[in-house]
Amino acid sequence: MLSYGLTKRGTRFLLLAIILCFVFPALLYYRETFRNYFTDHLPPLYEDYREREQNLEHYKEYEARKDIKYLWSANHAHSSGWGNVMQDYVMNGLLAHSTGRSFVFDDYTWNPDGSLFTDYNGHLIPSRIPLTALLGGVMVGGEMPSGDTTPRAVSKGFFNKVCPHPTIVHVSDVNDDRMRFDESVPAAYIFEKWVEKINSIEDPCVEIDPKSEAIFEYWIFGHQRMLSMWEYLKDSSVSTHWGWSPLIHDAYRRNRHIFVPGAKTSLFDGFSGSTAAEDYTEPIPGLLALHVRRGDFQDHCVHLGKWSSNWNAFNMFPEFSDKFQRPTDGGWGETSEKNMQMYMQRCFPTIEQIVQKVMQVRVESERPLTHIYIMTNGIVSWVEELKEALGSSGNWDQIKSSRDLDITWEQKFVVQALDMFVAQRAEVLIGNGWSSLTSNVVMLRMAQGSPPDSNRFW
Ligand SMILES: Nc1nc2c(ncn2[C@@H]2O[C@H](COP(=O)(O)OP(=O)(O)O)[C@@H](O)[C@H]2O)c(=O)[nH]1
Ligand SMILES: [Mg+2]
Known part of the structure; x- marks a missing residue:
């Protein structure tokens, strides 16, 4: 019998179409909420990001080439807020860039004790987050802009593979007390000493001793003397081509109406790879x-x-x-x-x-x-x-x-x-x-x- 002109088969087909059109996209959109509901709320480990970092497209070529030089700042900042860690990464990236070396990146590390999660004010957070979950572009292995011949960044894992016995440099080999504490010493002076030091090393593999203090200690960032670094920083790809990760861009697209009133946020926004016409x-x-x-x-x-x-x-x-x-x-x-x-x-x-x-x-x-x-x-x-x-x-x-x-x-x-x-x-x-x-x-x-x-x- 026909009801409203639909056969039984037609009704089933219509039901299926409704599910496909409305329910399925809603499930996709709220997939994180569902996932969180059914899992036990442990913080994410970003495993796919970690995996990708270990297999970047230029590694094969770099492994075969003998002319690529690397700088691994094993003393990089950790266990503090992202702002403090980022300012340290900027300086390490700049030193690698200014000495024509590939910058070696590592995790954003809250807790270096080897644990997966850490208690933070009564809730768990990831002990380490792969840097590619935060950043995109030149700091994490993206291509350099045209005209910039500096080798691309590589992960710490790749560095360890190609550089099993790096030359270790101690920060105290270069930084003396005057450079550290004398407020009349511009940060650019410290930087130039370091460029000289790194450039004097033939070994393609250089590591800053992990137990060393930062080359630029935190109080220098809180003093005018740091402004002298602008001369080096302002035209460097490190700052001009600083990039955020696809995960952050996805979050932006998902919430675009919050930053751009009236902007449409499609159900499919939030997926990696969705294209946005907007110039970021x-x-x-x-x-x-x-x-x-x-x-x-x-x-x-x-x-x-x-x-x-x-x-x-x-x-x-x-x-x-x-x-x-x-x-x-x-x-x-x-x-x-x-x-x-x-x-x-x-x-x-x-x-x-x-x-x-x-x-x-x-x-x-x-x-x-x-x-x-x-x-x-x-x-x-x-x-x-x-x-x-x-x-x-x-x-x-x-x-x-x-x-x-x-x-x-x-x-x-x-x-x-x-x-x-x-x-x-x-x-x-x-x-x-x-x-x-x-x-x-x-x-x-x-x-x-x-x-x-x-x-x-x-
Ligand atoms: N989402 C968000 N988090 C913030 C903001 N301000 C501070 N935080 C959090 O607090 C931390 C601030 O520490 P830090 O990055 O070292 O910057 P600082 O302490 O302001 O110098 C950040 O890493 C964030 O986790 C903000 O405006 N938005
Ligand atoms: Mg802070």
Whole structure:
């Protein structure tokens, strides 16, 4: 019998078509949620990323060639936030690049004890994340831009294979106390000494001793002396062709409507290999990104105030209109009430202070600012309050935050890189002068030619 003109077979076919059209894509879209629900929530190990790193397309050729030289900075930073690790990777990458050597990359390592997972404030995080889950491009083996003859980067595993007995260099062979501690020694001087040292070595295989301190210790990044490195950094492929991983680009596409109001996010976005017409080197028109650094900074900002700490060097380009005058009347581990108030306003601003600064920056911006993305590690309820206050202070098309992102389980542990990618492309960024995460973004924005005054600070 026919019902509504459909045979039994036709009805079945229609049902199947409905399932294929609606249910199947929904299952695909929420696949991570399902997977998480049915697995026991252990952090991801990024095994496919690790596997790919061990088999990059240039390895076969490099293994056969005798003219490729390598630099493995086995002393690279670990066990701290991504911002601090990244600034160290930038310098190691730059040294390899400036000495014509292949940069040897390693994991973003939170815990080097050989474990898979580590307890972090009561929840598990991956002890190590393959760098290719965070980065793409020249730092992780991508092709060099045309005209750049530096050999491509390789993984630590590949280096160990081709360089079983490298020449070991100790940082103390080059860095003396004056270079380390004398604030009148520009970082570029240290760098030049290192370029000289590495260039004097014939051996294609060079390793910086794993037990050595960093060549550029953390306090140098927090001092103007680091700015002298800009001469080397500004035209280097390391900064001009810095790239984020396909995983981060997928996260961007999945959440594009958060950064670009009204943007369509297709059900299939979030898959590797989906093509986007968008040019990722272009700014996102009208976007104001705010780096609202919370969490550990609540106490850290007090500590910075007590010790009259300066901003990170790459937040102190002389062209910037927002400057920081480090107080000179503070003591050892103590400062005046007035100084502390100033530190808190600029390092851990209140909602009211944030709103005020945003209004000022909007008025002063050369390009129209239409919507806001708050990048933050702040707690959801506070971020909601901030969004509300910003919303009532001005007419914004949209105000969103890191807390509104829809991300996969693999993306969750590298999501700071998504925030950095977005901040790098914002029309204007208001950042935290003491944050290495801000300063890395600012450095990339400068290398990629953003107007200097599009970098603002609380
Ligand atoms: N997603 C996200 N995470 C952040 C943000 N700010 C800080 N974090 C987290 O906190 C860590 C900050 O430490 P670090 O990268 O060393 O930068 P710094 O402490 O600001 O100098 C990052 O690695 C992130 O995990 C943010 O705006 N967005
Ligand atoms: Mg940190």
